[in-house]
Amino acid sequence: MSTPPANANPKPPRAPRNSLTYDRVVAGAVDLADDQGIDALTMRALATHLEVRPMAIYHYVANKDAILDAIVDAVFGEVYIPEATGDWRDELTTRSASMRATLGRHPWAVGLLETRPNPGIASLTNHNAVLDVLLTTGFSLPATAHAYAAIDAFVYGFALQEAMLNSVDLAGSAPELLAGMNLTDFPRITEFAMQHVMQPGYAFGNSFDVGLTMVLNGIAALR
Amino acid sequence: MSTPPANANPKPPRAPRNSLTYDRVVAGAVDLADDQGIDALTMRALATHLEVRPMAIYHYVANKDAILDAIVDAVFGEVYIPEATGDWRDELTTRSASMRATLGRHPWAVGLLETRPNPGIASLTNHNAVLDVLLTTGFSLPATAHAYAAIDAFVYGFALQEAMLNSVDLAGSAPELLAGMNLTDFPRITEFAMQHVMQPGYAFGNSFDVGLTMVLNGIAALR
DNA sequence: ACCTGAACACCGTTCAAGT
DNA sequence: ACCTGAACACCGTTCAAGT
Numbered sequence: 001m002s003t004p005p006a007n008a009n010p011k012p013p014r015a016p017r018n019s020l021t022y023d024r025v026v027a028g029a030v031d032l033a034d035d036q037g038i039d040a041l042t043m044r045a046l047a048t049h050l051e052v053r054p055m056a057i058y059h060y061v062a063n064k065d066a067i068l069d070a071i072v073d074a075v076f077g078e079v080y081i082p083e084a085t086g087d088w089r090d091e092l093t094t095r096s097a098s099m100r101a102t103l104g105r106h107p108w109a110v111g112l113l114e115t116r117p118n119p120g121i122a123s124l125t126n127h128n129a130v131l132d133v134l135l136t137t138g139f140s141l142p143a144t145a146h147a148y149a150a151i152d153a154f155v156y157g158f159a160l161q162e163a164m165l166n167s168v169d170l171a172g173s174a175p176e177l178l179a180g181m182n183l184t185d186f187p188r189i190t191e192f193a194m195q196h197v198m199q200p201g202y203a204f205g206n207s208f209d210v211g212l213t214m215v216l217n218g219i220a221a222l223r
Numbered sequence: 224m225s226t227p228p229a230n231a232n233p234k235p236p237r238a239p240r241n242s243l244t245y246d247r248v249v250a251g252a253v254d255l256a257d258d259q260g261i262d263a264l265t266m267r268a269l270a271t272h273l274e275v276r277p278m279a280i281y282h283y284v285a286n287k288d289a290i291l292d293a294i295v296d297a298v299f300g301e302v303y304i305p306e307a308t309g310d311w312r313d314e315l316t317t318r319s320a321s322m323r324a325t326l327g328r329h330p331w332a333v334g335l336l337e338t339r340p341n342p343g344i345a346s347l348t349n350h351n352a353v354l355d356v357l358l359t360t361g362f363s364l365p366a367t368a369h370a371y372a373a374i375d376a377f378v379y380g381f382a383l384q385e386a387m388l389n390s391v392d393l394a395g396s397a398p399e400l401l402a403g404m405n406l407t408d409f410p411r412i413t414e415f416a417m418q419h420v421m422q423p424g425y426a427f428g429n430s431f432d433v434g435l436t437m438v439l440n441g442i443a444a445l446r
Numbered sequence: 447a448c449c450t451g452a453a454c455a456c457c458g459t460t461c462a463a464g465t
Numbered sequence: 466a467c468c469t470g471a472a473c474a475c476c477g478t479t480c481a482a483g484t
Contacts (some may be wrong), residue, residue, distance in 0.1 A: 111337035157380025214441020
């Protein structure tokens with residue numbers, strides 16, 4: 001036989017030429033972060049995911065930081081871009097819901113924003129559209145500044161809280177913190193959990209529309 | 224001479240016994256994250272900071288994850304604990320301002336919340352106090368849930384935006400994202416920046432009180 | 447031009463060993 | 466009991482080398 005003997009750990013074949021593109025690198029990184037969490041997004045794991053050796057990736061991006069910037073902007077690219085139709089409230093409600101849903105699909109993005117806020121095209125495009133909606137419907141520059149800050153603070157913060165709820169892991173809590181912790185030390189939490197959170201029909205997400213309405217009412221008053 | 228010859232890189236002496244405690248480990252980790260950023264918080268750097276060998280730390284904490292849980296809770300420990308005085312609005316205003324200031328001092332904490340939300344004693348204590356303020360001043364359980372979600376979403380989100388603004392680094396933006404980017408593609412951002420953001424007296428932080436008032440007004444209406 | 451292997455300076459963490 | 470050194474399996478990234 002001219003074929004080599006079967007190998008328990010066969011080394012994968014050399015990747016074909018042009019199997020990689022910048023977009024495939026970014027999309028693969030988003031996939032990996034979605035599936036395995038942001039900590040699992042290593043250059044080596046991404047290379048395996050893309051069926052390539054680690055160093056091939058460096059032909060398309062400068063380094064890992066550039067990938068982190070890029071996947072944050074890729075997430076912004078999924079968010080609805082509001083239009084200056086004249087109904088600012090309707091448009092910003094749709095955009096806020098879309099932002100929340102998008103961050104819910106990619107919860108790691110919220111945590112990345114703090115250290116990787118370098119704006120990309122998608123982020124700037126969405127930002128510009130929101131400003132356009134406000135400035136064409138009678139909001140002054142100061143009112144626009146306050147309105148924008150309030151909406152995004154609420155939406156980012158709500159998405160952060162939802163991400164937190166999804167990753168709470170009691171078993172993983174530091175034993176040093178749990179030691180000596182006692183349910184009776186927190187009677188209001190216990191009461192709230194038993195009488196409200198654990199009742200049928202409760203869902204944290206129910207508070208999104210309520211809170212957004214508060215913010216939008218406040219913004220309407222600035223106009 | 225019985226002393227060894229001078230060494231260019233003298234190995235530091237063995238650390239004295241009981242030089243470490245759990246609290247010193249946690250406080251050292253907070254210092255390091257504050258001073259050098261969360262990425263610089265490695266077990267080895269922390270050991271150097273504490274003048275100890277890396278493995279000594281493991282006598283006080285199970286692993287690095289436990290340290291991350293602990294420093295998040297240490298941050299919550301700096302936040303004002305509201306009291307059930309009857310004036311819910313005043314108390315929650317004070318707590319919100321304190322939370323914002325605290326996260327401003329430790330901006331890395333916002334990013335950690337997404338992956339390390341395991342509640343510690345300080346977090347639960349503050350949480351319990353906020354619930355107590357609301358439940359003793361006439362808020363129903365559902366109203367309390369909405370109020371709490373809205374306040375914390377706004378405060379976390381605002382702190383996240385402030386952290387983002389402080390770490391924007393145009394020079395560090397991925398060139399792939401900046402390539403072909405053009406100021407004239409974002410006319411509203413340009414207009415907003417020139418005519419408002421760059422004018423004297425503007426500060427992003429000015430929007431905090433405005434936004435918080437929107438949320439508190441909305442909460443008052445739930446009562 | 448595009449992909450790769452070897453190597454380097456880092457990580458977190460185990461384990462056995464000092465004092 | 467508390468601190469340590471050596472070692473292991475990982476990282477991101479450089480550089481020179483294949484095709």
